[in-house]
Amino acid sequence: RPSAHNMSATSTFEEWVSTRRLVRPNQEDPSFVDLAQALATLNGLGSGKERPQTREILDTIGETDHLIFVLVDALGVHFVEDLPEDSFLRSNLKQGICSVYPSSTAPALTSLATAVWPGSHAVTAWWTHLPEFDLTATILPFVDRVTGEDLSKKNITMEKAFPQISLSARFKRNVRSFLPAHISESTYSRYVRGDFPVTGYTTLLEAVDQVIEETKRLEGPTFHYLY
Numbered sequence: 001r002p003s004a005h006n007m008s009a010t011s012t013f014e015e016w017v018s019t020r021r022l023v024r025p026n027q028e029d030p031s032f033v034d035l036a037q038a039l040a041t042l043n044g045l046g047s048g049k050e051r052p053q054t055r056e057i058l059d060t061i062g063e064t065d066h067l068i069f070v071l072v073d074a075l076g077v078h079f080v081e082d083l084p085e086d087s088f089l090r091s092n093l094k095q096g097i098c099s100v101y102p103s104s105t106a107p108a109l110t111s112l113a114t115a116v117w118p119g120s121h122a123v124t125a126w127w128t129h130l131p132e133f134d135l136t137a138t139i140l141p142f143v144d145r146v147t148g149e150d151l152s153k154k155n156i157t158m159e160k161a162f163p164q165i166s167l168s169a170r171f172k173r174n175v176r177s178f179l180p181a182h183i184s185e186s187t188y189s190r191y192v193r194g195d196f197p198v199t200g201y202t203t204l205l206e207a208v209d210q211v212i213e214e215t216k217r218l219e220g221p222t223f224h225y226l227y
Helices: 004-020 032-045 052-061 077-081 104-114 187-193 206-217
Strands: 066-071 127-130 133-138 174-180 198-201 221-226
Touching: 032 066, 032 104, 032 221, 066 104, 066 206, 104 187, 174 187, 174 206, 198 206, 206 221
Parallel strands: 066 221, 174 198, 174 221
Antiparallel strands: 127 133
């Protein structure tokens, strides 16, 4: 028999879902994984069998010689919709997509790199259990959650920690990543980008200027990723 507490929690959950405070995971709406698959297609890794939801995003982006992808961590569409109507982001909003589940940084960034759901790439949270090594990792910083020791010192390689290959490391365009300097050469960054070059930045204005200059300097097709 369910307790009063459980019934209350269930009622609260159903209310949040009905008011869209929470969104149920689903594969019917265009998703963050569809976006990742669209980026892979635009970068020469298309299968020709993309889902209609992926094709919808591809049509929204369109063909371009220079593709600049800006990811603002935790910027949900509800924040954009709260902006003034004439603000840059809101006035240029083309479509919303559903996040992955769980909708947190580590699963989402790894889905962006691999174009698969967290259940397939196995990075399901900021803290990720690695059962074959009998430890829990803080996976993006690539350290033991308890001791803080670098996982490489325990003979844990990128391939062992991240079993799904990174598609973004195999893009066919001229690719460069622009990341905060303190994470630009991290193990996770190298897993995501492979051998492609990276520019570390200290301020966002500096990063924007670097992207603009790099885009002007190169002929297409290019792909620049700003995080």
